Amino acid sequence: MEQGIKLKIQFIFWLIAAFVISLICQVNLAITAFLACLCAYLKVRRQNPKNYNFLNLTLLFLIIFAGSYFIIRHDWPIFAIPFALIPMLTTLLFNDLEISLLITLATGISVASLSTSFFPITSLFLISGLLSGILVLGCHKRSTIIKSGLIIGVVQVLILFFIERFWFGSPNRYMILFLNGAITSIAVLGILPIFEYLFKTATNISLLELADSHHPLLQRMVLEAPGTYHHSLIVGNLSDAACRAISANGLLARVGAYYHDIGKIEKAEYFSENQSFAQSKHDALSPDMSKLIIMNHVREGVELAKKYRLNPALVEFVQQHHGNSLVYYFYRRAIESLEDDENIKEEGFRYPGPKPGTKETAIVLLADSVEAATRALKEATPVKIEEVVHKVINNKFIDGQLDECDLKLRDIEKIAAVFIRILGGIYHSRVPYGDEPKIENNHKKSAKEDPRQSDKDKKSNS
DSSP states (O other): OHHHHHHHHHHHHHHHHHHHHHHHTTOOHHHHHHHHHHHHHHHHHOOOGGGOOHHHHHHHHHHHHHHHHHHHHTTOOGGGSOTTHHHHHHHHHHOOHHHHHHHHHHHHHHHHTTSSOHHHHHHHHHHHHHHHHHHHTTOOOHHHHHHHHHHHHHHHHHHHHHHTTSOOOOHHHHHHHHHHHHHHHHHHHHHHHHHHHHHTOOOHHHHHHHTOTTSHHHHHHHHHOHHHHHHHHHHHHHHHHHHHHTTSOHHHHHHHHHHTTGGGGTTGGGSGGGOOSSSOGGGGSOHHHHHHHHHHHHHHHHHHHHHTTOOHHHHHHHHHSSTTOBOHHHHHHHHHTOOTTOOOOGGGGBOOOOOOOSHHHHHHHHHHHHHHHHHTOSSOOHHHHHHHHHHHHHHHHHTTTTTTSOOOHHHHHHHHHHHHHHHHHHSOOOOOOOOOOOHHHHHHHHHHHOHHHHHHHHHHHO
16 A cells, blocks of 8 residues: 555656646647656556656656756757766666666657757667667676767767768767767766665666675675575575576575575574584573574664665565564474463564565575475475475465565466476485495405416516
């Protein structure tokens, strides 16, 4: 309900912004109607509100529109408008080419209506925006952005050359357009971290930086909770492969999985994957105390994430990787230790949540549970691994942990198939190896069995 109210407020804000722009800048009603239709399209067409929100898109639109308006009103060269700036930023921030093209279309037509050069500006906006979005979509390196800027600069020069019917008028305009593309790419690199912070999102570039094992949090996990670190790596591999199978963001899920259990660093010895001794520390604790320690790793993880200033997109994985699921083992222990006149509520043994709100966080939740359950198998045969995977996923589905994400039943089937294949390769049974016979003993044995052969060898050697 709250999410729906936010969407309505953002939608109304977008419409108001469109009308205000038309009044202040004297844009004709056709442009205003176009912006209103674009708002309606974005409201109806998009299914996952987590990918973006209208306030973020409005800010990006207003930045390029205000900058273009300033350049045009001060009679500066229109070719100084950074045509590819917002399309590049939008594609990198939301990893969505469709949204980038819609913003490009809205900006191009709106800005062109302010100038007498309607066709050149519209052409430059649309072609530069389309090309820049394609070039940086899925970008993993900063050098890719620089190369894209140089390519866009060359293409903009060619566009002007075609517009002027293959005639070089003023060389300065061509130079401005080429530098426009190159400088725009440098500007994108400079301001991208600012927009990542404002929009609380993470680009592929920043995610790859966070995936570096030399990050202080991951280094602490290696030293203080090595079992949890190894578990997180496997969960990351599972999540990445599952996301790719359903066209979700695999890199985001992988990096989110690396950090999802950072809360275990503080009390690593209370978690089974870090215990190097047979007796568990929970044997001396009551079920209530044990479940508090287990459940607190989510809260402590969020505190660590904020302390180390992790991207908010990764904090969601820390908060949501258990949803509000039941700490079943200690809940059963509490029930078994009950007296006749006592009563234990299930709600007291559930994680605080929230439930996963995106496909990526939901997949990490499933991968986390499946990997832990498979590791606990005494004999990890392919049949048992398949049974465990289906059982865990079905239990999470029935428990309502997947209610708030956008996973469909066919997606869940694909995810289960990926988990079974990868876990079968990790935890497969091995053929027992016998002791290798010693070469020296074999020689002695053969010499003992055939002494004549041995004497013959000695003579040949001499």
